[in-house]
Amino acid sequence: MDRGGDVKERYSRQTLFAPIGERGQLKIEKKHVLLLGAGALGAANAEALTRAGVGKLTIVDRDYVELSNLQRQQMYTERDVEERLPKAEAAKRHLREINHEIEVNAVIMDATAQNLEQQLGDVDLILDATDNFETRMIINDLSQKLHIPWIYGACVGSVGMSLTILPGQTPCLHCLLKTIPIQGMTCDTGGIISPAVTMVAAHQTAEALKILTEDWGAVRPALVTFDLWRNQYQSVKLTKAKKKDCLSCGEQRSYPFLARENATKTAVLCGRDTVQVRPPTPVKLQLEKLAKNLIESGYSVTFNPFLLTCEKNGERIVIFEDGRALIHGTKDMIQAKVAYNSILG
Amino acid sequence: MIKVLLFAQLRDELGKETISIEANGWSVAELKGKMKAEYQLGGLETVMTAVNEEFADDDTILSDGDTVAFIPPVSGG
Numbered sequence: 514m515d516r517g518g519d520v521k522e523r524y525s526r527q528t529l530f531a532p533i534g535e536r537g538q539l540k541i542e543k544k545h546v547l548l549l550g551a552g553a554l555g556a557a558n559a560e561a562l563t564r565a566g567v568g569k570l571t572i573v574d575r576d577y578v579e580l581s582n583l584q585r586q587q588m589y590t591e592r593d594v595e596e597r598l599p600k601a602e603a604a605k606r607h608l609r610e611i612n613h614e615i616e617v618n619a620v621i622m623d624a625t626a627q628n629l630e631q632q633l634g635d636v637d638l639i640l641d642a643t644d645n646f647e648t649r650m651i652i653n654d655l656s657q658k659l660h661i662p663w664i665y666g667a668c669v670g671s672v673g674m675s676l677t678i679l680p681g682q683t684p685c686l687h688c689l690l691k692t693i694p695i696q697g698m699t700c701d702t703g704g705i706i707s708p709a710v711t712m713v714a715a716h717q718t719a720e721a722l723k724i725l726t727e728d729w730g731a732v733r734p735a736l737v738t739f740d741l742w743r744n745q746y747q748s749v750k751l752t753k754a755k756k757k758d759c760l761s762c763g764e765q766r767s768y769p770f771l772a773r774e775n776a777t778k779t780a781v782l783c784g785r786d787t788v789q790v791r792p793p794t795p796v797k798l799q800l801e802k803l804a805k806n807l808i809e810s811g812y813s814v815t816f817n818p819f820l821l822t823c824e825k826n827g828e829r830i831v832i833f834e835d836g837r838a839l840i841h842g843t844k845d846m847i848q849a850k851v852a853y854n855s856i857l858g
Numbered sequence: 859m860i861k862v863l864l865f866a867q868l869r870d871e872l873g874k875e876t877i878s879i880e881a882n883g884w885s886v887a888e889l890k891g892k893m894k895a896e897y898q899l900g901g902l903e904t905v906m907t908a909v910n911e912e913f914a915d916d917d918t919i920l921s922d923g924d925t926v927a928f929i930p931p932v933s934g935g
Contacts, residue, residue: 645933690904
């Protein structure tokens with residue numbers, strides 16, 4: 514690669530930082546990062562890595578830019594909203610103006626175990642910017658199977674957390690979570706303030722730079738979690754967390770989240786403008802608690818012991834106690850999954 | 859006494875960040891059961907638990923002076 518004076522000048526302040534230096538910068542420029550999700554965390558990480566000069570950035574996202582995104586999803590503009598641009602494409606356009614020297618690849622798709630694996634051929638690092646644990650568990654299994662590090666990041670309200678997973682070294686997400694959490698707060702039910710996003714993205718990007726420069730000893734060996742409003746910060750060490758019998762990273766591994774039967778099922782209901790979304794395994798929702806959260810975030814809600822109906826902006830969703838939902842007013846399965854994840858995470 | 863630290867929505871449900879509980883010799887699972895029964899805290903099945911800032915599973919036995927943190931996993935992004 515021809516690295517002229519302009520390139521050296523562009524990254525001069527980063528290479529002056531001793532742990533990176535010229536050697537680290539050359540490594541960053543040769544690496545390929547896959548970013549899954551181009552929402553708040555995705556946009557923040559994408560911009561930082563583009564400015565840092567990562568060689569190639571693949572951005573995977575299934576959604577498009579909406580007005581309610583602009584409060585915290587950096588890079589995106591009112592024009593993107595007017596044009597209803599897919600987030601991956603909008604991100605690519607903005608990133609090209611920030612740094613034309615790096616390669617940005619926009620992939621507009623709903624990530625599944627199968628189509629995501631096809632994107633990971635020469636990827637050095639997976640950055641998580643998704644909004645649901647089902648996809649994170651798929652990332653986690655693929656990371657172990659293909660031996661690619663990944664960085665978990667998530668935020669809601671004023672709370673955030675992050676964890677770096679190095680296959681063969683650290684515990685994996687499945688070691689920490691025996692089952693997929695559902696009914697967590699989401700940004701659509703619990704709200705979100707932008708500094709929570711920035712703080713998580715800062716942790717993720719810093720970890721990414723350590724991994725891209727192969728400074729393995731600097732990688733944070735702990736789960737970090739914080740609450741910017743209530744002034745809590747906690748780092749949880751993971752020395753005893755790795756499980757020998759973990760099905761994702763243990764001795765007898767089976768990568769359970771790569772199996773099709775463990776994926777959320779969606780189906781368009783015949784003759785109705787409705788999509789059914791069903792979680793991979795039945796769950797038992799606390800409908801009363803869910804109703805309370807949804808009312809607080811502006812939905813009109815009715816419920817009985819069996820099911821809950823919520824409506825906002827003409828969108829009507831019926832949720833059953835076992836986690837199954839009917840998304841009315843659409844035949845689009847991906848839009849239905851987006852709506853489902855925005856409520857149940 | 860065991861000091862229990864609550865994060866995110868658990869803190870909001872209880873209305874305070876910390877409580878002290880007589881739980882010497884209990885397992886983490888037993889402490890969760892007590893928290894659920896006494897304070898109606900929901901979702902404890904899926905929270906991550908740290909004992910003295912070290913990740914701990916449900917079988918971990920608690921001793922006087924321990925600090926237990928219940929951290930709900932965060933999903934948004």
